[in-house]
Amino acid sequence: MSTRRTTPRPAFLVIPGSVALAFLIIPLLALLWQAPWGDLASIISSPLALDALRLSLVTSLTATAFAAVVGVPLAWLLARDVFPATRLVRAIVIVPLLLPPVVSGVMLLSAFGRRGFVGQYLYSIFGIQLPFTTAGVVLAEAFVAMPFLIITLEGAFRTLDRRYEDAAITLGASSWTVFRRVTIPLIAPSLLAGAVLCWARALGEFGATITFAGNLPGVTQTMPLAVYSALESDRSAAIALSVLLLAVCVGVLVALRGYYLKGSSA
Amino acid sequence: MRLGRVGAIWLAAVTTVAVSVIGTEPGAAATAAPVGTITVSAASSLTDVFPVIAAAFEKRFPGTTVRFNFGGSSALVEQVNAGAPVDVLATASEPTMWKAVNAGHAGRPLLFAKNTMAIAMPPGNSAGVTSLSDLSRTDVITAACAVAVPCGSAARDLFARNGVTVRPVTFELDVRGVLGKVMADEVDAGIVYVTDVRAAGSAVTSVAIPADRNVTTTYPIAAVISSANPVTAKAFVAYVRYSRSAQGILRAYGFARPW
Known part of the structure; x- marks a missing residue:
């Protein structure tokens, strides 16, 4: 931080870097410039917008909680190489991250649709149909967002100093106690970072959701779907909803500035 | 005009x-x-x-x-x-x-x-849809277009004209979204154009709507x-x-x- 050397600023880095920055800033400013500021309050407080926002928050947080409960253990198993083919398992975990979300939606339909691989039994035995339900939205969001959490946590588990765990075991702690009282606190910053990445991805999820869960206000129409639907009829409403979503994201970024806005990694 | x-x-x-x-x-x-x-x-x-x-x-x-x-x-x-x-x-x-x-x-x-509207069903028609009024049954899962798109406003007019109350489970953003949900057998019925039914061939079955009760676009x-x-x-x-x-x-x- 306090070096006397003046940082060199070579043009071959400054110019493309500025292009990158402008590329990211211009759409942001354009959205704010086009926003219907006069009508913003009334559009955002409309039942449709509030329903979509509530639904988005509920489903993305539920999906993140689900991802944490089952994804953290999977990350641990991956980090400790308990699988015969860790690399293969990791590849499977990463697939939804690389796939176009609409393909994830098609896969989910094949698996959990009414005529799906698993879904047909859910439907015939329990009468459960996941598509077109809020649970279906959670499923779609968790499917595409969980890899972010797992990959972040696997890295954390791998770089963890295992002597702390060994010491706890030597002192007679059970493996559950070690995991809960030693391992998790040590990786807490990564858990938060992974959970936020996962949550942000879930909040923004569109393709898998509309493919698997459909588009019904109040039930499956999350904010991104509401924005896209509004584009069909009322562009200024779509922009207003986008501004609202942007505000939510900025709010989270500000709340977690310690993790994401730091100049150097701790 | x-x-x-x-x-x-x-x-x-x-x-x-x-x-x-x-x-x-x-x-x-x-x-x-x-x-x-x-x-x-x-x-x-x-x-x-x-x-x-x-x-x-x-x-x-x-x-x-x-x-x-x-x-x-x-x-x-x-x-x-x-x-x-x-x-x-x-x-x-x-x-x-x-x-x-x-x-x-x-x-x-x-x-x-x-174009005019038709009801498309998955080939088996397991819900037994035979007319527009069947779509108001609570056990019939129906897909339609969002009202902002022409197939959606047509579907709304169709329901109104025939005095049926239908609660679709999804409002798709184009008619092929509805047809896709029908072909995937995820819904029991969908309101599409007659031309979509023809295009889908044997992938769907359909119920025609009498001309005097139908809407056109x-x-x-x-x-x-x-x-x-x-x-x-x-x-x-x-x-x-x-x-x-x-x-x-x-x-x-x-x-x-x-x-």
Whole structure:
């Protein structure tokens, strides 16, 4: 931080870097410039917008909680190489991250649709149909967002100093106690970072959701779907909803500035 | 409002050009001959029929290439109004087209086809849908279009006209979204166009709606004002509306004539 050397600023880095920055800033400013500021309050407080926002928050947080409960253990198993083919398992975990979300939606339909691989039994035995339900939205969001959490946590588990765990075991702690009282606190910053990445991805999820869960206000129409639907009829409403979503994201970024806005990694 | 007159003038212009190009002196009128690539934004219910018409057009005017951008009519209009580099716009209803015309982005539209609604079901029809009133049953899962797109406003009008209360589980953003959900057997029924049922073949079964209880929609087509290739754009518009081959292809795909 306090070096006397003046940082060199070579043009071959400054110019493309500025292009990158402008590329990211211009759409942001354009959205704010086009926003219907006069009508913003009334559009955002409309039942449709509030329903979509509530639904988005509920489903993305539920999906993140689900991802944490089952994804953290999977990350641990991956980090400790308990699988015969860790690399293969990791590849499977990463697939939804690389796939176009609409393909994830098609896969989910094949698996959990009414005529799906698993879904047909859910439907015939329990009468459960996941598509077109809020649970279906959670499923779609968790499917595409969980890899972010797992990959972040696997890295954390791998770089963890295992002597702390060994010491706890030597002192007679059970493996559950070690995991809960030693391992998790040590990786807490990564858990938060992974959970936020996962949550942000879930909040923004569109393709898998509309493919698997459909588009019904109040039930499956999350904010991104509401924005896209509004584009069909009322562009200024779509922009207003986008501004609202942007505000939510900025709010989270500000709340977690310690993790994401730091100049150097701790 | 009928737009046939203006279209007729167009046809005259295009035919003159075509005749002069193909008939007598290729070099003389070459500057005004349709050539090059155009992009056509078309309603998703035209997904199957327009490529066939385009192939006929490209054969009729060698050197032309027609590319497509299919989607919900309202979204296509929004794209054009936002300055999308599109040459021709074809929507599934007149009100959607007027939004582009009134904004000064589309030229005078010609009505080129008419469509009506049908109920599509998965092949087994396990829910036993036999009429529109079955869709108000709580055990029948129904998909429809969002009201903002033509197939959605048509579905709403259809339900209202027949006095049935239907609660769709999803409002798709174009008609092929509805058809897809039916073909995937995720819904028991979907409100689509009769042409979609025909296009889907054996992948769906359907119930026809009697003409006196049905609703219709007419399809306008127009050249986009800012088109970089207005000659070919206008030629395509005239071709779809006036050529015997384009109209024959539309009939073969189940579209009625709007005049």
